[in-house]
Amino acid sequence: MRTTTPAAAGAAAPAVAAPPSLDVLRALPKVSLHDHLDGALRPQTIIDLAPGAGLDLPTTDADDLAAWFLAQSTTGSLVDYLRSFDVSTAVLHTAENLERVAREYVLDVAADGVVHGEVRWAPELMATADLSLDEAVEAVHAGLRAGAEEVRRAGGRTTVTQLLCAMRQNTRSVEIAQLALRHRDHGVVGFDIAGPEAGFPPSDHREAFELLAAHHLPVTVHAGEADDLASIDSALLDGRALRLGHGVRLALDVTDSPDGPVLGPTAAWVRDRGIALETSPTSNLHTGAVAGWGTEMAHHPFDLLRRAGLAVTVNTDNRLMSATTLTADLAALVDAFGYDLSDLEAFQVTAARAVFAPQAEREALVGAVRDGFAALREAA
Incomplete structure (x- = not known):
């Protein structure tokens, strides 16, 4: 946590800037690297789509359903x-429903x-005998484009691309890697493995990763969320x-000291290569990813x-399950660690530089983030 030097005897205490308000935090230009589409549905949308999916819900009140998800997700x-x-x-087993959810996601x-933003999802969980993997990816792509166009017509600008996840406990990673390669020119920018981490190491999917590397498709991997340095x-x-999906348990390889953090070999490797950590602070508390450090955001x-020089970014993971937004997660970090606008800008610039896009697009995004923060400072 940040500390300030006490004022000298008789001297006036230094002014402390007020933390940015929620309205300011919401207006900040943000870059989202780690957010799951199937963890970001509107509760009312689930209620609307449940009858057609033959799904019995615990409640048909949107607020109560949101509370139910949060309760299920905070054990x-x-x-x-x-x-x-x-x-x-x-409710995501039809092209129509996938397109609707993707459009609403962008809005x-x-x-x-x-x-x-980059939104990730697992096509193997959505495809059925009536919906192929390719049709599912095409439906999400159509929904993301429709949402972006609706935002543009309203005077805004948001772009969202796809990351395709293979479920690490299953054996379809090569198939999903091939799917990602087929759609790399239609909104798919990378690959991930998701699902229960412990007991299902990335090495189980080496063939898929080698295929992707051979075709130069970027990869992020869920790691350091529910398992440790190995x-x-x-x-x-x-x-x-x-990039590392969450990666928070990399802190096991960082020792705090009076002279600053000391990094072990894995942490140093990640730092020296600028490999971004897709941390999701609220979700990390809910899933127990950081239970070894404590149960509060300040832990x-x-x-x-951050102090160890690692490329930390802020993400939501699953906005529905954790009842959060990027604004809410940033607010929680501000409250816990006293961050100011310069810190928050640094997190967004780090995320912009880590997106899976050509360098020119990344630098343009960095410029847009910096311009947005500058405009907010001028308006303050």
């Missing part, structure tokens, strides 16, 4: 957390100030990860990782 167990997806994915993140090492070495190792 401190990633495995328990993932069970709530059985409900959200049950919702745009309203939260996201100027660019999982992160496998993501880096077997998965050739350019989250986010600030330790």
Whole structure:
């Protein structure tokens, strides 16, 4: 946590800037790297689509359903957390529903100030005998484009691309990698593995990662959320990860000291190569990812990782399950660690530089983020 030097005796105490308000935080230009489509549905949309999917819900009141998801997702167990997806994915087995949810996703993140996002999802969980993998990806692509156009017509600007996830406990990763390659010119910019981390190392999917590397498609890997350094090492070495999904348990390889954080070999490797950590502070508390450090946001190792020089970014993971937004997560970090606008700008610039896009697009995004922060400072 930040500290200030006490004022000299008799001297006036230094002025302390007030933390940015929620309205300011919401207006900040944001970049989202780690958000699951099936963890971002509107509760009312689930209610609307449930009858057609033959799904019995615990409640048909949107507020009560949102509360139900949050209760299911705050046990401190990633495995328990993932069970709530059985409900959200049950309504995503048609192209029409996938397109609607993708369109609404863009509208919702745009309203939260996201100027660019990558949304990830697992086609193997959505495809059925009546909906092929390719048709599912095409439906999401259509929905994302429709949402972006609706935002543009309203005077805003948001772009959202896709990351395709293979479920790490299954054996379809090569098939999903091939799917991602088929759609790389139609909105798919990268690949991931998701699902229960412990017991399902990235090395199980080495063939898929080698295929993607051979075709130069970027990879991010869920690692360091529900397993420790061995999982992160496998993501880096077997998965050739350019980013780490969460990666918060990399803090196990960082020792705080009076002279500053001391990094072990894995943490130093990640820092020296600028491999971004897709931390999701609220979700990390809910899933128990940071239980070894504590149960409150002030215990989250986010600030330790930041001070260690690692490329930390802020994300939501699953906005429905954790009842959060990027604005809310940033507000929680501001409250816990006293961050100011310069810190928040640094997090967004780091995320902009880590997006899976050509360099020119990344630099343009960095410029847009910096311009947005400058405009807000001038208006203050």
